[in-house]
Amino acid sequence: xxxxxxxxxxxxxxxVVGPFLLLVGLGIPPLLSVKLSERAVSRSVQFVTxxxxxxxxxxLGLMLSTGKRHVPIVLAHWVDIPDYxxxxxxxxxxxxxPFVILTFLLCGTISAFSAKYMHREGGFNRFHMLYALFLTxxxxxxxxxxxxxxxxxxEMVGLSSALLVAFYQERPAPMRNGLHVWVVYRxxxxxxxxASIWLHHLxxxxxxxxxxxxxxxxxxxxxxxxWDALFVGVLLLAAAIGKSALVPTSGWLPRAMExxxxxxxxxxxxxxxxxxxxxxxxxxxLLDQSLLLSVLVVxxxxxxxxxxxxxxxxxxxxxxxxxxxxxxxxxxxxxxxxLGFRYLALIHILGHGCVRTLQFVRAPTLLLDHRRxxxxxxxxxxxxxxxxxxxxxxxxxxxxxxxxxxxxxxxAFLVERCVRPILAIFVFCDSxxxxxxxxxxxxxxxxxxxxxxxxGTADDLP
Amino acid sequence: xxxxxxxxxxxxxxxxxxxxxxxxxxxxxxxxxxxxIVASGITLLLAICAWQDFGIMDRSQADDAWHLxxxxxxxxxxxxDRLSAPLLPLTALLYFLTALTTQRTKIRRFSFGLMLxxxxxxxxxxxxxxxWMIIGLTxxxxxxxxxxxxxxxxxxxxxxxxxxxxxxxxxFGWMFAAAEGNVKVHTLWAIVxxxxxxxxxxxxxxxxxxxxxxxxxxxxxxxxLTAAPLPGMYLAVRLLLPIAPDWILQSMGLVSLFxxxxxxxxxxxxxEARRFFCYLFLSHSAxxxxxxxxxxxxxxxxxxxxxxxxGLSLGGLGLVIRAVEARCxxxxxxxxxxxxxxxxxxxxxxxxxxxxxxxxxGTLGFVGAELLIDGAxxxxxxxxxxxxxxxxxxxxxxxxxxxxxFTGKRHSTTVNxxxxxxxxxxxxxxxxLILGGxxxxxPGVLLRHQAxxxxxxxxxxxxxxxxxxxxxxHGEGHQADPDAMPNRDAPPQ
Numbered sequence: 001x002x003x004x005x006x007x008x009x010x011x012x013x014x015x016v017v018g019p020f021l022l023l024v025g026l027g028i029p030p031l032l033s034v035k036l037s038e039r040a041v042s043r044s045v046q047f048v049t050x051x052x053x054x055x056x057x058x059x060l061g062l063m064l065s066t067g068k069r070h071v072p073i074v075l076a077h078w079v080d081i082p083d084y085x086x087x088x089x090x091x092x093x094x095x096x097x098p099f100v101i102l103t104f105l106l107c108g109t110i111s112a113f114s115a116k117y118m119h120r121e122g123g124f125n126r127f128h129m130l131y132a133l134f135l136t137x138x139x140x141x142x143x144x145x146x147x148x149x150x151x152x153x154x155e156m157v158g159l160s161s162a163l164l165v166a167f168y169q170e171r172p173a174p175m176r177n178g179l180h181v182w183v184v185y186r187x188x189x190x191x192x193x194x195a196s197i198w199l200h201h202l203x204x205x206x207x208x209x210x211x212x213x214x215x216x217x218x219x220x221x222x223x224x225x226x227w228d229a230l231f232v233g234v235l236l237l238a239a240a241i242g243k244s245a246l247v248p249t250s251g252w253l254p255r256a257m258e259x260x261x262x263x264x265x266x267x268x269x270x271x272x273x274x275x276x277x278x279x280x281x282x283x284x285x286l287l288d289q290s291l292l293l294s295v296l297v298v299x300x301x302x303x304x305x306x307x308x309x310x311x312x313x314x315x316x317x318x319x320x321x322x323x324x325x326x327x328x329x330x331x332x333x334x335x336x337x338x339l340g341f342r343y344l345a346l347i348h349i350l351g352h353g354c355v356r357t358l359q360f361v362r363a364p365t366l367l368l369d370h371r372r373x374x375x376x377x378x379x380x381x382x383x384x385x386x387x388x389x390x391x392x393x394x395x396x397x398x399x400x401x402x403x404x405x406x407x408x409x410x411x412a413f414l415v416e417r418c419v420r421p422i423l424a425i426f427v428f429c430d431s432x433x434x435x436x437x438x439x440x441x442x443x444x445x446x447x448x449x450x451x452x453x454x455x456g457t458a459d460d461l462p
Numbered sequence: 463x464x465x466x467x468x469x470x471x472x473x474x475x476x477x478x479x480x481x482x483x484x485x486x487x488x489x490x491x492x493x494x495x496x497x498x499i500v501a502s503g504i505t506l507l508l509a510i511c512a513w514q515d516f517g518i519m520d521r522s523q524a525d526d527a528w529h530l531x532x533x534x535x536x537x538x539x540x541x542x543d544r545l546s547a548p549l550l551p552l553t554a555l556l557y558f559l560t561a562l563t564t565q566r567t568k569i570r571r572f573s574f575g576l577m578l579x580x581x582x583x584x585x586x587x588x589x590x591x592x593x594w595m596i597i598g599l600t601x602x603x604x605x606x607x608x609x610x611x612x613x614x615x616x617x618x619x620x621x622x623x624x625x626x627x628x629x630x631x632x633x634f635g636w637m638f639a640a641a642e643g644n645v646k647v648h649t650l651w652a653i654v655x656x657x658x659x660x661x662x663x664x665x666x667x668x669x670x671x672x673x674x675x676x677x678x679x680x681x682x683x684x685x686x687l688t689a690a691p692l693p694g695m696y697l698a699v700r701l702l703l704p705i706a707p708d709w710i711l712q713s714m715g716l717v718s719l720f721x722x723x724x725x726x727x728x729x730x731x732x733x734e735a736r737r738f739f740c741y742l743f744l745s746h747s748a749x750x751x752x753x754x755x756x757x758x759x760x761x762x763x764x765x766x767x768x769x770x771x772x773g774l775s776l777g778g779l780g781l782v783i784r785a786v787e788a789r790c791x792x793x794x795x796x797x798x799x800x801x802x803x804x805x806x807x808x809x810x811x812x813x814x815x816x817x818x819x820x821x822x823x824g825t826l827g828f829v830g831a832e833l834l835i836d837g838a839x840x841x842x843x844x845x846x847x848x849x850x851x852x853x854x855x856x857x858x859x860x861x862x863x864x865x866x867x868f869t870g871k872r873h874s875t876t877v878n879x880x881x882x883x884x885x886x887x888x889x890x891x892x893x894x895l896i897l898g899g900x901x902x903x904x905p906g907v908l909l910r911h912q913a914x915x916x917x918x919x920x921x922x923x924x925x926x927x928x929x930x931x932x933x934x935x936h937g938e939g940h941q942a943d944p945d946a947m948p949n950r951d952a953p954p955q
Contacts, residue, residue, distance in 0.1 A: 030806070031811075079907050080904065081911040083760050084760055084836065152824070155823050159817070159822070162861065170800060170803075171871075175798065175866075175869050175870045178865065182857075182858065182861045183858050186854045187854060189854070189857075190850045190853070197832070197835050197836050197839050200836055200839075201836065201839045201840060422727070423731055426727040426728050426731045427731050433671065433674070440623060440671070441619045441620045441675070442617065442619060445617070445620065446678055448734065448792050
């Protein structure tokens with residue numbers, strides 16, 4: 001191994017280990033009931049993101065100078081038994097390196113912003129702990145060299161996202177929205193897990209090289225048959241739909257705005273919302289293998305872009321409007337991936353992520369910015385907002401407006417037609433079980449459910 | 463058979479039984495708790511020593527040194543193999559932590575004497591390889607919960623009905639199997655009752671009513687200890703797997719698969735934390751049974767890994783719910799309680815245990831779940847999909863329960879509700895095991911794989927023997943242990 005190779009390995013390991021150590025460093029003190037100061041927390045997050053960013057830039061420089069397009073690093077044989085093998089492998093290529101740099105850049109910026117924004121906020125440390133979990137998940141997903149590693153990072157991002165939506169936990173609304181986000185994520189995770197297991201089943205391990213070809217991204221050629229590629233690709237597309245809020249799951253995106261502005265900015269403006277597109281880019285050789293899959297990706301992307309553009313026009317608060325504007329771009333990016341413009345999609349992600357993060361973090365001072373802009377221009381600015389139709393007789397416009405306000409009734413459809421019927425079945429089964437045990441025991445078998453609840457404070461308990 | 467260096471097994475079974483007699487005579491509940499902690503702590507140490515001693519010897523089976531039981535009863539009562547070796551410290555740990563975390567508010571309702579009696583019986587079951595011994599101890603193990611229900615003046619009809627059927631099926635099933643002797647295929651008179659007994663003891667739907675009833679009416683500690691060590695799985699492995707034909711195993715797999723999904727769905731609509739926990743537990747134990755039914759090296763390895771993960775994660779989750787109940791009474795899930803502010807550490811531990819149980823990456827359950835699903839996809843792809851559905855529903859259920867118990871409103875109190883030092887030590891021990899096992903899973907998985915391979919070797923199932931990797935491992939110098947018992951055709955004792 002040459003000295004440059006050695007340095008590339010070291011930088012690669014720093015990129016992955018830094019966020020993990022941050023997660024451990026912020027995660028263990030609460031378990032030991034040790035409270036870290038705000039300064040210590042902020043400094044450690046900024047230190048890790050700075051080191052990671054420098055390592056990412058250094059790695060990029062080395063890769064450019066040596067002309068290497070692919071740097072795989074096997075960290076460990078996580079599970080190695082005769083019938084099963086699970087590698088902890090990371091790889092750096094033209095896709096993962098820009099994503100790593102973007103992640104560290106935006107997470108570092110937002111951590112500096114949140115040090116002020118969240119100052120003396122209850123849950124400051126909890127926010128940063130979840131933020132570290134998100135950062136670890138993003139980095140692991142970006143550099144994963146196996147589908148299992150990608151799944152691990154994917155889950156971390158999902159968990160941190162749902163918990164940050166439910167960050168303000170003394171109100172029920174954020175909890176309901178957090179649970180909604182979590183449900184969508186879990187369903188999409190299930191699709192990814194099934195794809196992961198299926199690939200593992202086909203190839204005996206989940207190494208990307210084994211089924212996406214050893215040629216560096218984006219020139220890999222999959223060895224899967226077109227039907228296998230279609231099956232796995234549809235599952236991965238389902239995972240991407242959930243994670244990137246593509247149609248029909250777009251309804252969770254405005255709900256996610258319940259969280260603190262810094263997390264909204266970095267999650268739904270920049271990084272997390274692009275993770276679905278990243279996944280499609282990573283497995284893009286599968287799209288080349290199946291025309292039908294590519295068509296599906298384009299249809300989903302364009303539908304999302306059109307729907308989100310319409311929804312944006314009727315939003316009445318800035319964070320929701322920005323989130324749908326962001327979704328419009330994500331839809332376009334997905335369509336670009338389906339059409340085969342891989343580099344364009346990557347550049348689109350990088351540019352869009354940076355711009356949208358800036359817009360999100362300026363959102364709380366929108367009115368002030370607006371006034372300053374008008375003062376500078378010396379005139380009123382026109383409104384981008386589409387007001388509700390004034391004439392009641394214009395029923396088509398009214399219905400269309402209502403349709404956009406209700407986000408295409410997609411949320412209502414999923415909740416009323418998919419979730420509630422399933423829950424109703426289990427509620428019915430529960431009532432049957434209750435009747436059975438009541439009959440068998442000859443009395444009320446669930447007596448505690450009939451007891452009067454204690455509604456006062458714990459001080460009033462006897 | 464190879465001998466351990468000390469009569470660990472006799473000691474770890476006798477210690478809680480003797481302590482049960484002594485502690486049962488104490489009238490002061492605080493003194494009883496103190497001695498119960500000491501006795502279960504010593505039992506835990508003995509179990510760890512037995513496990514380590516067995517691990518150092520690296521043999522497939524071993525029995526006690528000095529042969530005390532041979533002197534007394536004419537034969538060795540207890541022995542351990544690779545399957546049961548980690549189950550002994552796991553079970554002892556759960557009992558010890560339960561005793562350690564019993565709060566002052568619950569101390570008069572929870573019988574430490576019965577807990578120690580139950581511990582002795584469960585450990586005795588796991589330390590037995592002889593079928594009649596296993597049957598006898600398992601039947602005896604149904605008594606402590608019954609005594610508690612009677613002591614609490616609760617209806618015992620549900621419990622008695624199910625347990626009576628269980629005992630009859632277990633006893634007569636194995637009696638027929640033993641009478642039929644050395645045959646390749648046993649009659650339905652032997653197999654069907656045994657299958658029913660295993661399904662009842664494991665709480666598989668639709669014969670799970672006794673377990674939900676027990677969680678509702680017994681103390682949470684007793685219900686948890688009755689369920690968490692998964693003695694039903696042990697019955698399946700020791701009694702059913704060696705003699706059951708493929709179609710019976712497939713039937714068992716279908717029932718357990720249905721239970722995994724059904725119980726996961728039911729956990730979503732429960733209005734009490736105890737019942738939520740019970741269904742969550744049922745779903746996971748059903749997944750373990752699904753893995754065992756697959757009789758492939760990967761599937762069984764996944765099931766055995768998940769067994770340990772379920773014991774630790776759900777055992778820990780049960781203890782956390784018990785800690786909340788000790789402070790706030792029964793925990794209802796039809797409204798937000800908002801307890802996070804007053805018990806942040808309890809909330810964090812609840813969350814870690816919960817995500818550990820559903821196999822979140824970095825926890826002990828992750829690799830087990832991956833292996834299990836991979837084994838399922840290998841055997842039948844539809845089973846893999848159903849297991850994933852169950853895991854997804856479980857994941858949603860735990861988040862719902864977390865939000866309802868710890869968030870959603872501001873809970874007012876001036877009383878300190880946070881964990882005591884004893885509870886903190888107990889729960890953090892489990893957290894360390896769950897995260898440690900998740901971050902560095904290789905040693906545990908390797909040991910479980912060896913246990914799975916031996917299990918399949920003994921049952922002589924063709925899937926195990928024809929797997930290429932398995933054959934490869936044998937071809938490259940795998941030495942068959944002289945203590946291994948390839949006894950699929952051997953007569954039941």
